[in-house]
Amino acid sequence: MTIILDDQQQVAQTWFAELRDQICAEFEKIEAEAGSDAAFEYIPWDRENPDGSPGGGGIQGLMKGKIFEKVGVNISTVGGMFSDEFAGQINGAKDDPRFFATGISLVAHMANPHVPNVHMNTRFLCTTKRWFGGGADLNPAIPNEEDTEEFHARLRSACAAHNPEYYPRFKKWADDYFYIPHRQVHRGVGGIFYDHIELDHESDFDRHFAFTQDVGRAFLDIFPKLVRKRMNMEWTDEEKEQQLIWRGRYAEFNLVYDRGTAFGLKTGGNVDAILMSLPPEAKWK
C-alpha cells in the first residue's frame, strides 16, 4: 500500500529500483552466456500497518538459474511505527516510534562451489533521524585469495573516493558483524558493513547518498567479474558437499544473528522476501 514520500525518500527509492534493474539485467546476461534462459520472477507484496494505515511494500525478485542456483534481489519501501520493545533498539526511535525505510537487499547462492556467494544491501532509514546503511560481503564455500582480494580492492576504492576512514572502519565492522559466535568462525571472507551514516544537516543527503550509490555500483562492477571468472570451473562431489555444509552455517547466521532478518520479521515484512536469503539446499552433519 502506497505511502507518501518526501523528496529524499523518493530519490533514494528511485535509485534502489534502478540499481535492482541493472543488477538483474546483468545476472540474466550471465545466465544467457551459460546457455540458460533463466529470468527473474518479480513478486510484489503489500504491507499494512496494525492500525490499518498504508505500510508500503516491496517487490521480491527471484531467479533460479544454471549459474545462480538461487538469487533474490528485493526492493522495499515501508513505513509505520515500531513496537515499543523494538523502538528502544533503533536509532532515533526511542521517543517517537515512527519509521520509514527504503532499500535493496540481495543474496546469491551459486550452483558452482568455486563461485563465491554474495550478499549486498543498502538502505535509507528515517526515524527522528535519517541515515544510510548497508554493505556487501563475499561468502565463498571454497575461499580463494585472489577473489577475496579483488572484491575488497573494489570496495576499498569506492570508499576511498568519499572518506579515507570509511574502508578500514567498515571492513572491521563487517568482520565483527558477519561472525558466528557459537562456531567461532566468520560466515565468509568479509567486505564492508556500515550503518548510521547520518544526515546531520539537510545538505548531507547528497554526499551520503552518493556514497551509498557508489557501493551499489562497486558491487555491480566486481561481482559479475568474479562470477564469469569461476563459473566454468569443474567441481567434485566433495566440493558440492562442502558447499552444502557451508550453507548450513550461512542459514545459522541469518536465522540466529542477522539484524536485518530480525528487523523484517519484527516489523511484519514479507516472510518470503525476508527469508529469500536462505539457501536453496543445505546440509548439517
Next chain:
Amino acid sequence: MTIILDDQQQVAQTWFAELRDQICAEFEKIEAEAGSDAAFEYIPWDRENPDGSPGGGGIQGLMKGKIFEKVGVNISTVGGMFSDEFAGQINGAKDDPRFFATGISLVAHMANPHVPNVHMNTRFLCTTKRWFGGGADLNPAIPNEEDTEEFHARLRSACAAHNPEYYPRFKKWADDYFYIPHRQVHRGVGGIFYDHIELDHESDFDRHFAFTQDVGRAFLDIFPKLVRKRMNMEWTDEEKEQQLIWRGRYAEFNLVYDRGTAFGLKTGGNVDAILMSLPPEAKWK
C-alpha cells in the same frame, strides 16, 4: 569435567542415561529389522566454566541409518553460573546465578517422509529452585491423523496417571510453544510440553520424577510403533521434496525460537550436540 551431584541429581542423571540406553537399543533394533547395521556413535564432551571450575559435560549419540536418516540422542549434566543477562530470565536464578541441569534430548529426522519425525526432551533443573521439565512432539512432513491420535493418546494416558490437569495443560503448552510466528504455522502436530514442575518440598521429588520417567517410557512405547507402521511405505520424489521444504521450517523454529537451543548456546554447551537437532538436509524455495 565431573561435578559433584547430590542424591536427587544423581538419581535423575542415572535415569536419563538408562532411558538413553533403552531408546538407542530400540532404534538400532529397528535399523536391523530394515536390514541395516547402523549403530549409534557416542561422542563425549566436557564443559569448563569461564572461571575454570568443572562444568560437567555430556555424551552426544548420533546414528545415520536407513530408517533414521539422522537421529541424535544426547545426555548431559552441566553446572555453573548463568551470565547476568541470562540469570534474570531463569526461574530462581535472579539473585543467585548458580545452576545445575541434567537431561536427555532427542531429535529424529526420518528418511521416509511418511514416518513422522519426533522430538523428546526431559530434564531436571536446579537453581535456588528445583524442577522438572520436558515434553515430546511429533513432526510429520506429511501429517497422518491416525499417527497423531495414537501419539497424543499415549501421552494422555501417561499424564492421566499423575494429574488429570496435566494433559490438557501440557498439550496446550506444546501448541503454544511449537509455533512459528513468522509463518503462522505450527512446526508439527504437537504433543506435550511442560516446565517448572517444582519441588515445593523435598518429598515432591519422587512423584515429579516419576512423572518425568513416565513421559520417557511413553515415548519409548509409542514412537517405535509409529516408525514400524510406516517405515516400509513407498514415497514419491514430490513427497521427499515436501519433506525437505518442511525440514527448512523445522530449522527456522529451532534457530530462531527454541529456548533449549538458546540455553545451550548461551551457557557454553557443546555446539555439535546442541545443533544435532538440525536436519541432515533441508531446502528453501
